[in-house]
Amino acid sequence: MIFERYIQRENLKVFVISQNVIWLSAVFMGILASIPKILQLKVSLAEILVDCLTAFLYSLYVWFYNLYTLPKYANHAITTRFFGARLIWSLLLGFLVMGLLVIVNQLLFQDHLIGSMILMYQFRGVLINLTIYMFLYLLYQSYINQVMAVELERTKSDHLEARYELLKQQxxxxxxxxxxxxxxxxxxxxxxxxxxxxxxxxxxxxxxxxxxxxxxxxxxxxxxxxxxxxxxxxxxxxxxxxxxxxxxxxxxxxxxxxxxxxxxxxxxxxxxxxxxxxxxxxxxxxxxxxxxxxxxxxxxxxxxxxxxxxxxxxxxxxxxxxxxxxxxxxxxxxxxxxxxxxxxxxx
Missing domain, CATH: 3.30.565.10 (Histidine kinase-like ATPase, C-terminal domain)
Structure with missing residues (x-):
């Protein structure tokens, strides 16, 4: 699922998440976000599928946007802060993406959404965004801590080896x-x-x-x-x-x-x-x-x-x-x- 691999040009370990995790979690988010619609009476199967598809596509956007804004892809310093510019940009762009998905939904299916329904979609988008962002944040911070621990052990090992060689020279x-x-x-x-x-x-x-x-x-x-x-x-x-x-x-x-x-x-x-x-x-x-x-x-x-x-x-x-x-x-x-x-x- 979650693993490390090597980039040859820098010969450094990088953080990678399996595509299966991304797609399966997006499907799960789509179904979970559509449960209120499913529980309503007199709702057609098409409406439920459209609702699931909207949440599914939005979840995919959140996953890939947050992945590609990690320091591995963007020239950003590694940070341990949860609230920061990355989260703010993710939420702001999320509003736009969800708005576009709602507009496409209305144009394709002639669904006349009232203001409260639009707000519901946006609120749902914020919850999806925060959930995926928090999950990815915890995974990435855990990965960074593991890398730092390995690097610290390697440094200690190198230093002990140097001290041992020095002792032999003495x-x-x-x-x-x-x-x-x-x-x-x-x-x-x-x-x-x-x-x-x-x-x-x-x-x-x-x-x-x-x-x-x-x-x-x-x-x-x-x-x-x-x-x-x-x-x-x-x-x-x-x-x-x-x-x-x-x-x-x-x-x-x-x-x-x-x-x-x-x-x-x-x-x-x-x-x-x-x-x-x-x-x-x-x-x-x-x-x-x-x-x-x-x-x-x-x-x-x-x-x-x-x-x-x-x-x-x-x-x-x-x-x-x-x-x-x-x-x-x-x-x-x-x-x-x-x-x-x-x-x-x-x-």
Whole structure:
């Protein structure tokens, strides 16, 4: 009877009512509205059929008019109000339609209707209009509530999936394995920076533990973690990688989803050549309402396996927290990610 289907051009669910429901309810309305005529004495079958037909045609008009004024067909915002412009227009046009049906009835059947009978037809039309409008309103509002509930569950699911992926990134065993190997090599050769490496490694994982339950953090805190992370990367690749940070004081007060900068830096190192001959340069800057992370593009000839969910993870968290999307741009020279950095993002 009542179901959902998909429109391919927008790939969105829309509200649809079966034609059987419309036609059968119109027949029922026609019979129900004609009961007073049926109960009268000395009324011919033709008069009863004409009365039923009038109510039937009017019911069809009310159904299709109200269906085609829903937001699905008309460019109207979804509203939860019962009394509004749609109902007023439906009633006003209903007066005209019922008047036309009465005139046609009189012309075809030479039925001389007195004023009280015309008013009765109009009153009957108002009752039919309100009944169908209320029924359709309740169905449509129920449908909208179901769609909103499904969308809310989908958003929660996406957010939980993003949080789970973030948690896995925080305790990336591959990164920890590489860091410990680097530390082992530094200790074996007596590198004087071994102590600093241990401090930065502990800072990175302490930051991970302290912020794993947070959604967003101030940019200046995220930069502290990024510097600790990048110190570990530079200890491994030395002059093969560099980080430049130039973010205004105002942008540093803004908040962004936790671990965003670290994830983007990690992606840059993972997918690009990092060597002294071909150094990887990562720049973190700010402009207008954006934090911009950019690196020179020098993709590895044999790319590492990628789940392709890192950037999508960041984008989903931005959509969940701000309703805004990140911007990604790649050309022959640079790979650039622009992150919305609006101060109204709340913690």
């Amino acid at each position: 305790v990336n065993p591959h990164f920890l394995f590489n860091s410990l190997n680097t530390l082992k090599s530094m200790v074996e050769v007596g590198d004087e920076h071994s102590a600093n490496f241990i401090v930065k490694l502990s800072e990175f994982y302490r930051y991970s533990l302290e912020n794993r339950q947070k959604d967003v953090v101030p940019v200046h805190e995220e930069l502290k973690m990024l510097n600790a992370y990048f110190y570990l990367i530079q200890a491994r690749f030395e002059e093969g990688v560099s980080l430049q940070v130039n973010i205004s004081a105002g942008h540093q007060k803004a908040t962004i989803p936790v671990f965003t900068l670290q994830l983007l830096a990690e992606n840059a190192v993972k997918h690009n050549i990092v060597s002294v001959d071909q150094p990887l340069n990562i720049r973190v800057t700010s402009s207008d309402n954006w934090i911009i992370v950019q690196n020179n593009l020098q993709l590895k000839s044999i790319p590492e396996p990628s789940t392709k969910i890192g950037l999508e993870n960041v984008n989903q968290r931005y959509l969940h927290l701000t309703g805004l999307s990140i911007e990604v741009k790649a050309d022959d020279q640079y790979f650039t990610v622009k992150l919305p950095a609006h101060e109204y993002i709340s913690n």
